[in-house]
Amino acid sequence: MGHIIHTELETIQKRLLNSDQTSVQLGTELHAVTSAGKPVYTWLARGCIRKCLEVSADNAYLTVSGLEEILLISDPAYTYEGDNNVLIQQTSKWLLKLWTSALQGKTIQFPLSTANFLSETDEILKQRFSVTCFANFTAIRSVHCYAHYTTFISDIVAYYRWLTCYLLKLTYDKQVSLRKQESSTFFVNNSNQVYFSKSLATVYFLHYVVQTANEVISCVTDYSSKEVLLKLLSLFGVWNLRKYAHYFYQGNYTNDPNFGHYIEEAILALCRSLTDDAISLIDAILPDDCLLNSVLGHSDGKVHERLESVLSQTYGTYAKFQWKDDIHGCVSKL
Numbered sequence: 001m002g003h004i005i006h007t008e009l010e011t012i013q014k015r016l017l018n019s020d021q022t023s024v025q026l027g028t029e030l031h032a033v034t035s036a037g038k039p040v041y042t043w044l045a046r047g048c049i050r051k052c053l054e055v056s057a058d059n060a061y062l063t064v065s066g067l068e069e070i071l072l073i074s075d076p077a078y079t080y081e082g083d084n085n086v087l088i089q090q091t092s093k094w095l096l097k098l099w100t101s102a103l104q105g106k107t108i109q110f111p112l113s114t115a116n117f118l119s120e121t122d123e124i125l126k127q128r129f130s131v132t133c134f135a136n137f138t139a140i141r142s143v144h145c146y147a148h149y150t151t152f153i154s155d156i157v158a159y160y161r162w163l164t165c166y167l168l169k170l171t172y173d174k175q176v177s178l179r180k181q182e183s184s185t186f187f188v189n190n191s192n193q194v195y196f197s198k199s200l201a202t203v204y205f206l207h208y209v210v211q212t213a214n215e216v217i218s219c220v221t222d223y224s225s226k227e228v229l230l231k232l233l234s235l236f237g238v239w240n241l242r243k244y245a246h247y248f249y250q251g252n253y254t255n256d257p258n259f260g261h262y263i264e265e266a267i268l269a270l271c272r273s274l275t276d277d278a279i280s281l282i283d284a285i286l287p288d289d290c291l292l293n294s295v296l297g298h299s300d301g302k303v304h305e306r307l308e309s310v311l312s313q314t315y316g317t318y319a320k321f322q323w324k325d326d327i328h329g330c331v332s333k334l
């Protein structure tokens, strides 16, 4: 998904730079999207790296695992070129401005259509969860029919729209109430950040990813590639949605416990259905990945044999340590 969005944003940026006419609307919208995109993607990558560290256990901390290198490259990215927590506020501030316009009944119309749905906030917030079984939730009757995934993804987009409208209303109301207590804008913004505006900007960006990737994938003509890409997008959509499931209960979208259960079941079912494609996907997306070329990622799966081989071929592994003579004769005080 990151690759699709990166290509998409790059194309838009080139269009903007090559255009004779400056499009203020496009520039503003692009700024809002990218200000959330960098934090959301680097935070997602951080979660992914931490998961790799966990599953690799002790081996993760060996230089030959390749994870050390990934950690070194990724860690500063949460801060440089705009600290994530500061940067994402640009997006939430823009969304709050749009909300004021939406409350005044103005139409929200921007070239990338990332927030145009805010014009229909009233109708969106009236929606309620009405699905009665898991099969209807995913809309997937056959894992080999991409039309079903398309329906599921449209539903996921609708969930994100409701969530964005709900969080925008919540953040706006919180800001109004904070302003009554505090004159400092800095304090108001800080107090609104963690549970309101940060979640809002994140959800807005995730909606953009699912909506845009769906449009791009719908143009893919190769049937089997399309099916796998739709599965991946569905997984990306529901897996991220799960982190915000509580808002659907807080906001009265549903009081049915199945909503949360269905999301989790869908994640597991999609993971199972993608297992057979995992290796080909990795080969297609990142063949020169440093993790795959490491001892742990090698395709033969013989981790211990490869570790032994690296150790035995590394100069000094079996040598006596140089400071051995310095401690000769020392008696332990324990």
Ligand SMILES: Cc1cc2nc3c(=O)[nH]c(=O)nc-3n(C[C@H](O)[C@H](O)[C@H](O)COP(=O)(O)OP(=O)(O)OC[C@H]3O[C@@H](n4cnc5c(N)ncnc54)[C@H](O)[C@@H]3O)c2cc1C
Binding pocket: 076, 079, 080, 081, 082, 083, 084, 085, 086, 190, 193
């Ligand atoms: C490897 C590296 C390379 C860099 N290269 C460059 C470069 O080439 N050019 C350049 O100009 N700069 C560069 N920087 C600087 C970088 O852009 C800044 O470090 C970054 O913008 C963060 O600013 P800061 O360090 O002042 O942190 P601050 O803005 O002071 O933030 C400190 C902490 O407080 C949090 N915080 C601050 N304000 C808020 C708020 N309102 N709400 C919630 N949390 C908040 C932040 O999340 C962060 O955790 C580089 C930094 C690094 C680490």
